[in-house]
Amino acid sequence: MSGESLFPRLEPLLPRVRKPVQYVGGEGNSVVKPWDSAAVRWCLLYPDAYEVGLPNQGLQILYEILNEQPDVLAERTYAVLPDMEEQLRAHGVPQFTVDAHRPVADFDVLGVSFATELGYTNLLTVLDLAGIPLHAADRTDDHPLVIVGGHAAFNPEPVADFIDAAVLGDGEQAVLGITDVVRAFRAEGSPGGRTELLHRLARRRLVYVPSFYEVTYRPDGAIAAVTPTLPDIPARPAKHTLSDLDAWPYPKAPLVPFAETVHERMSVEIFRGCTRGCRFCQAGMITRPVRERSIDTIGEMVDRGLSASGFSEVGLLSLSSADHSEIAEIATQLADRYEGTNTSLSLPSTRVDSFNVTLANEFSRNGRRSGLTFAPEGGSERLRRVINKMVSEEDLIRTVSTAYAQGWRHVKLYFMCGLPTETDEDVLAIARLAREVVRAGRAASGQRDIRCTISIGGFVPKPHTPFQWAAQASWQTTDHRLRLLREAVRGDREIARAVGFRYHDGRPGIIEGLLARGDRRVGRVIERVWREGGRFDGWSEHFSFERWERAAEAELTPLGVSLDWFTTRERPEREVLPWDHLDAGLDRDWLWSDWQDALRETELDDCRWTPCYDCGVCPTMGTEIQTGPTHRKLLPLTPAAPLPTRAETASAAASS
Ligand code: SF4
Secondary structure, X not given: OOOOOOHHHHHHHHHHOOOXXXXXXXXXXXXXXXXXXXXXXXXXXXXXXXXXXXXXXXXXXXXXXXXXXXXXXXXXXXXXOXXXXXXXXXXXXXXXXXXXXXEHHHOOEEEEEOOOHHHHHHHHHHHHHHOOOOOHHHOOOXXXXXXXXXXXXXXXXXXXXXXXXXXXXXXXXXXXXXXHHHHHHHHOOOOOHHHHHHHHHHHOOOOEOHHHEEEEEOOOOOEEEEEEOOOOOOOOOEOEOOOOHHHOOOOOOOOEOOXXXXXXXXXXXXXXXXXXXXXXXXXXXXXXXXXXXXXXXXXXXXXXXXXXXXXXXXXXXXXXXXXXOOHHHHHHHHHHHHOOOOOEEXXXXXXXXXXXHHHHHHHOOOOOOOEEEEEEEOOOHHHHHHOOOOOOHHHHHXXXXXHHHOOOOXXXXXXXXXXXXXXXXXXXXXXXXXXXXXXXXXXXXXXXOOEEEEEEEEOOOOOOOHHHHOOOOOHHHHHHHHHHHHHHHHOOOOOOOOEEEEEOOOHHHHHHHHHHOOOOOHHHHHHHHHHOOOOOOOOOOOOOHHHHHHHHHHHHHHHOOOHHHHHOOOOOOOOEOOOOOOEOOOOHHHHHHHHHHHHOOOOOOOOOOOOOOOOOHHHHHOOXXXXXXXXOOOOXXXXXXXXXXXXXXXXXXXXX
């Protein structure tokens, strides 16, 4: 395989497409290695547009880890926009990497990072443009292995026909393990071909290979069993868990794009996992247990990343950043260090409490106090007990009052619509809450011009969560409740002008629900949608509910199931779920009892601060919660050089 650059054929196409800069590569800290220097070559795909995919942390981490290996080469590719797809097809140019514009089909492994299920059709576009057969069963030894990872890969069954394997959980060690197996296999002359290579990867417990598991169905449409077809592979492939985040301080040199992307900042992950136990949150459940990065590693990563990238904004990421055991020290010491420079810090935390306002004040020392975001998620206290989001109305009002009193002018509140047991009244409670927030904010700030924005997302039940058995609300129900809420907010003259209202209609959520909780039969729907033009389904301007509905009708009805069967149907306890044979560490009985607790409106504390309640993760995965405080220092506290004032600059210019 040549790895020869396609750029001479690609360049003439660039003036004919929108945003050509996204296809040229050459970003700061990108890496191009000689093709022949590598024993194993990875192409990493983020199946969305470049502007969305480039900032993705997971992909940047793997890119850097792989390229650090002397005999490994990793390049990136993204979903091309429809205008470029048209050009590539018209001129017979295959899918290419942005780093050295090499054909994707020339690589050994195509590693795909799935953050959302609505990217599945984009995977098919990439495979097709690359000249890789859509179905894994049709691939030969000349094609790359297609291996998916990311949160959506915790139920890869809907894409089982299109992938060779899936990595569950943390990818850092897994990609190196896969690389070792591929390298050794090639060195031996690839005995037994593709099937043997996949078998070795499965036997080493590095990946889940769907084609090695047979799925049988019952007459009522539910799964009867999922059975391994080889004797020496695990019956329940398990997720990978990185146990020492400090040993993996990536990315060290974040990519710096020329093109505009959705986030223009560097990010440092301050911990992984979350045990707050929000019952709707798949990310929290599948990334357990909590593993903190220590304060000094965080300091070094911020320092090194800023020098390597020149970014002026740092985001401290995690699922609930304010919960880091030393977040107050991190906030103060970083704010001290970068005070007076042009470096701004952000903490995209949405926890509802006054401590969060204190943190936000620290982080905004260098910048404007624009908006603060909190996520109560449920409109009524009853519903917040169901979802285990322990925030009382009193807490919320106190928190926003503190924020407005301390000079914040705009508070954003996130909610979900369509949660289990939800009624119209629960959703209308959001309008009441907004009124109280605005009243309290006006009283606390003494100003009338404060703003409160309510953002509403549709709830989609996800695998490996206590809500995996729940009936998803129909899109008609979601749309009806959102209409009621909008009328209630708009009709309230006291607050109407102070409250912004953002929401999406319920239809894309139903398709996300089909793809999230679907089984292998859903693959036919994905393929039909793609063949009928489905692309970028996560983008409202490209999404067509009717196309999905038609395809589901055509492909699922003959099998005795339907779109409703996969989405708005509640599952009984003993039904075999399509992902039951994949081990995220969570004990199924615990998930069921937590689902029953939800229906009883019973809350559960965070196991970081209360005794372990046996969710199953730590004993199954051989892991444990890792939290501080460490009482270490962030960095030797030398403030970074402050920027010269305007007067200093002028006087320096005059004297020179
Ligand atoms: S096993 Fe116990 S300590 Fe570990 S994440 Fe689950 S509840 Fe928490």
